[in-house]
Amino acid sequence: MTPLxxxxxxxxxxxxxxxDTDKNRRGRVLVAGGSETVPGALRLTGEAALRAGAGKLQLATVARAAMPxxxxVPEAAVFALPANPAGELGDDAGTLLADHLERCDALVLGPGMGAEAPAKAILKPVVAKPDATRTMVLDAAILAAAADMTDEIRAxxxxxxxxxxxxxxxxxMRCDPARIHADPxxxxxxxxRRFNAIVLLKGTETWIACPGxxxxxxxxxxxxxxxxxxGDVLAGIIGGLLARGAMPRVAAAWGVWLHGEAGRRLAERIGPLGFLGRELPGEIPGLLAAPS
Structure with a gap:
């Protein structure tokens, strides 16, 4: 084990x-998720991606939340996706998202989605065609579907x-809950190893595992x-770093550190409790400029 x-x-x-860079070469992030119940989650994720240095941002969410x-987030292009009766992304959202992947370098999928979203139907077309030029962050409710798509994610x-x-x-992991405490x-x-992916197990301590x-x-x-x-902010930081060209393990590690140190700074300035998730992204540029 190595300390981060x-x-x-x-x-x-x-x-x-x-x-001589431009906004395209700084990386293009697509953030997809949200719901009618949590319409503002993608604002947090998207802003965090931009604060981490991404050049362009696209947001895709349920139609009723898209315009607000x-x-x-006036810096972003916004795409409306169909919703199901529960106000979550609908069954066709994944197919529509797959069509947008050509125009992004990194995808963040899942922030703001709830248990009533058809996660499997959304995730399947998104991961169906691996592309060596594109990276992804799978977060929140979409992770429930990942358990059934081991081979697709490994690819x-x-x-x-x-x-x-x-x-x-x-x-x-479909494991005994006791393992979380016994051997995180x-x-x-x-x-x-199972998913051939970076696994970032969040908690009071955060473990970052990478095959090999x-x-x-x-x-x-x-x-x-x-x-x-x-957590929505953390996913966005990682997505923004991926879009900039960081390797997945490096993006995940830096994302965890930036997120954690942003919390430390706010705790020192505001108090150990009571600062808001939306206050975290503003700390990221300064931490990137002078990490310590």
């Missing part, structure tokens, strides 16, 4: 854009990042991060 600290970050720097979301050859919290990890490190590594690589441990950014929207 300043020494590790210095040895694994992020790709930096040159002075576009007003909230992406390590270009997918899975971001479960303990409850999602139990469903993803081993469970994360087993998941990475050493296990990373981040000790946590404090209890204030246990708040609504915090």
């Amino acid at each position: 600290d300043a020494s590790w970050l210095a040895a694994h720097p992020l790709p930096e854009p040159g002075p 979301l576009g007003v909230q 992406h050859d390590g270009r997918i990042v899975l971001t479960p919290h303990p409850g999602e990890m139990i469903r993803l 490190a081993g469970l994360a590594q087993e998941g990475a 690589e050493g296990l990373l441990l981040y000790p946590g950014g404090g209890p204030g991060l246990a708040t609504g929207g915090s």
Whole structure:
């Protein structure tokens, strides 16, 4: 096990854009998810992706939330997707999303989606055609479908990042809940091998496992991060770093560190509890400029 600290970050720097870069070369992120119940989740994820350095942002969500979301995030292009009777993304959303993949470098799928979303129907067409030029973050409710698509995810050859919290990890791995507490490190590594993907097991400590690589441990950014929207921000940071060209393990590790250290900074300035998920993205540029 290796601690995720300043020494590790210095040895694994992020790709930096040159002075002649443009917004396309800084990377294009597509964030898809949300619902009529949680219409603002993609705002958090999308802003985090831009704050992490991505050049262009696309947001795809249920039709009733699309226009308000576009007003909230004027930097983004917004696509309306069909909803089901529960106000979640509908069965056809995955097919429509697959058509948009040609125009993105990284996809973040799942923030703001609930249990009544047809996760399998959405995920299947999205992962059906692996592309060596595209990376993905699978988050939140979409992880429940990943458990049934091991072969499809493996075919992406390590270009997918899975971001479960303990409850999602139990469903993803279909394991005894006791394993989360007894051996989180081993469970994360087993998941990475099973899916041939980066597995980021979130919690008071966060474990980052990658096939064929050493296990990373981040000790946590404090209890204030246990708040609504915090995970949506983390998924967006990772997506933005992937779009910039960071390798999946590096993007996942830097994303965890940036998210945690943003929480530390807010805790020092505001208090250990009570800062908001939407306050985290604003801390990211400064942390990127001077990691310590």
